[in-house]
Amino acid sequence: MNKLATYTLVLAFCVGAYYAAVAAEKTTEPAKEEAAQAAPAEAAKEPVVCFESRKGASEITQREIQPGWPNVKCSPTTGAALWYGDPFDGTVPMGKMPLLDKIPEGHALVKPRSEKLAILPMCGTACHNGVGPAFSPPKLPKDKKAVPIPTMEGLLPEVKDLQHGRGRIWCLDCHHTTQRNKLVDHYGDPISFDQPQLLCGKCHGDKLRDWRDGIHGKRIGEWASTGKKRWFTCTECHNPHNVQDGARNKGFVQLQPEPPPQLPMGMKDGKHEKLHPIAH
Ligand code: HEC
Ligand code: HEC
Ligand code: HEC
Structure with a gap:
């Protein structure tokens, strides 16, 4: 076959395919419209x-x-x-918090963490159940380095290379040794997952103080200092296993910021915002 014939054949095939595609689109269009009409309800x-x-x-x-x-x-x-x-949707009373006892009963509210923790309900029953090496305290590593367990790392990849504390702390500085569905305080007493501030506060006392005073963290609700408020707890913002965002080694996972709002009509750019209105 000569070259020209081959090209003609290829061209004919392409054109044919194009028309076939257009025709197919046309026939599917009414179906798409129907779907679009049904979509809002769906x-x-x-x-x-x-x-x-x-x-x-x-x-x-x-x-x-x-x-x-x-x-x-x-x-x-x-x-x-x-x-x-x-602001109080889905909240429960914060529970007893030292130095916050001036707040009237039921005015300090939090969103419980336990219901967000998908793996936790299994921890104390399936593996750390008092039977076997994963549990019994005498067998806990003396060097306080977590023994790699593929099942655990599969469930929670972030604990494979625990970032928090830059090698200075380990699992059982935070998790209770025998009650795996509890956190632990400095006396070895259990703390609920819904009161992480009691855990974090034992090492970050300055942050706990700021949080209590409303300088660190966030609260929403009534304005008055003793008013009804939802307090955001430490773990609602910080991931306890990776407070340094891995290799970034600094603060939080970065979010893509929202685009700036549209400029008012007739304004070309927002440069004026960079100037301080009062000379100094
Ligand atoms: C700085 C304290 C701290 C350290 C250290 C720590 N954890 Fe945690 N861990 C927590 C807190 C607090 C939560 C609850 C997180 C939340 O509310 O989102 C948690 C949750 C968990 C959960 C449940 C997760 C879920 O989604 O259900 C597992 C499992 C766990 N940790 C395992 C480990 C292991 C294993 C280590 C050691 C390699 C470890 N943790 C080290 C504080 C810690
Ligand atoms: C057993 C002590 C201990 C507990 C409990 C603990 N931390 Fe830490 N945390 C540390 C240490 C140590 C560092 C590392 C400080 C450093 O390297 O300068 C750290 C660092 C941090 C940092 C800063 C990360 C950075 O950039 O260095 C944050 C945020 C943080 N912790 C939050 C928390 C939160 C939230 C909790 C409660 C879930 C908590 N910590 C519980 C010991 C602890
Ligand atoms: C509403 C969200 C929010 C809550 C709640 C919150 N934090 Fe933070 N925290 C932040 C932000 C934002 C930073 C600044 C992080 C940065 O600089 O990248 C921070 C920083 C920190 C740091 C590191 C400070 C430093 O000097 O580098 C620690 C430690 C910390 N928080 C502990 C806590 C503890 C303990 C609690 C609970 C008592 C808590 N945070 C509650 C948002 C929160």
């Missing part, structure tokens, strides 16, 4: 889940408290919670 059923402070670990599902009144509004770009219709 989409309304799909639950909107947005994150509060820590992506993947502190989620909230959008629902209506009253018709047209959602419990939370979230950023369509980042998926982060922006506004609360009810």
Whole structure:
């Protein structure tokens, strides 16, 4: 076959394929329209889940408290919670907190962590159940280095190379030795996962003090100092196993910021914002 014939054949094939594709699109179009019309009803059923402070670990599902009144509004770009219709939605009393006893009963509220922890319910029953080497205290490593267990690392990859403390602390400085569904204080007494501030505070006393005073962390709710508030607990923001964001070795996992808002009509750029309005 000569070259020209081959090209013609290829061209004919391509054109043929193109028309076939166009025709196929045309025939599927009405079907697409139907699907689009049906979509809003379908989409309304799909639950909107947005994150509060820590992506993947502190989620909230959008629902209506009253018709047209959602419990939370979230950023369509980042998926982060922006506004609360009810700041106390899903909260429970914080429990006893030293030096916060001036706050009237039921005015200090938190979102329980335990229900967010998917693996934890298994820990004390399936593996650290009082039977076998994974549990019995005399067999715990003397050098306080965690024994690599593939099952554990499979469940929670971040503990494979524990970043917190830069090698100075290990699992049982935070987790209770015999009650694996509890954290531990300096006296060896158990702490609930819903009160992580009691755990973190034993080593980060300055941060606990700031948190109590409202300088560190976040609270939402009533304005008055003794008013009803939801307190964000330490682990709602910090991942206890990786407070340094791995190799970044500095603070939190970075989020892509939202794009800036649209400029008002007639304004070319936002350069004026860089100038201080009062000369100094
Ligand atoms: C600085 C304290 C600290 C250290 C050290 C620590 N943990 Fe944790 N761990 C926590 C806290 C607090 C939670 C609960 C996290 C939350 O509320 O999101 C937790 C949760 C867990 C969970 C449950 C996770 C889930 O999603 O259900 C497992 C399993 C676990 N840790 C294993 C380990 C292992 C293994 C080590 C050692 C290699 C370790 N931890 C070291 C504080 C610590
Ligand atoms: C047993 C002591 C201990 C406990 C308990 C503990 N930490 Fe730490 N934490 C450390 C040490 C040690 C460092 C490392 C400080 C350094 O390297 O300068 C650290 C560092 C940090 C850092 C800073 C990370 C950085 O950039 O160096 C954060 C944030 C942090 N911890 C949060 C927490 C939170 C939240 C909790 C409770 C879940 C907690 N810690 C519990 C000992 C502890
Ligand atoms: C609302 C979110 C939030 C809560 C709640 C929160 N923190 Fe933080 N924390 C932050 C942010 C943001 C930083 C600054 C991180 C950075 O610089 O990258 C920080 C920094 C820290 C640091 C490191 C400070 C330093 O000097 O490098 C420690 C330690 C810490 N927090 C402990 C705690 C403890 C303990 C609690 C609970 C009592 C807590 N945080 C509650 C958001 C939070």
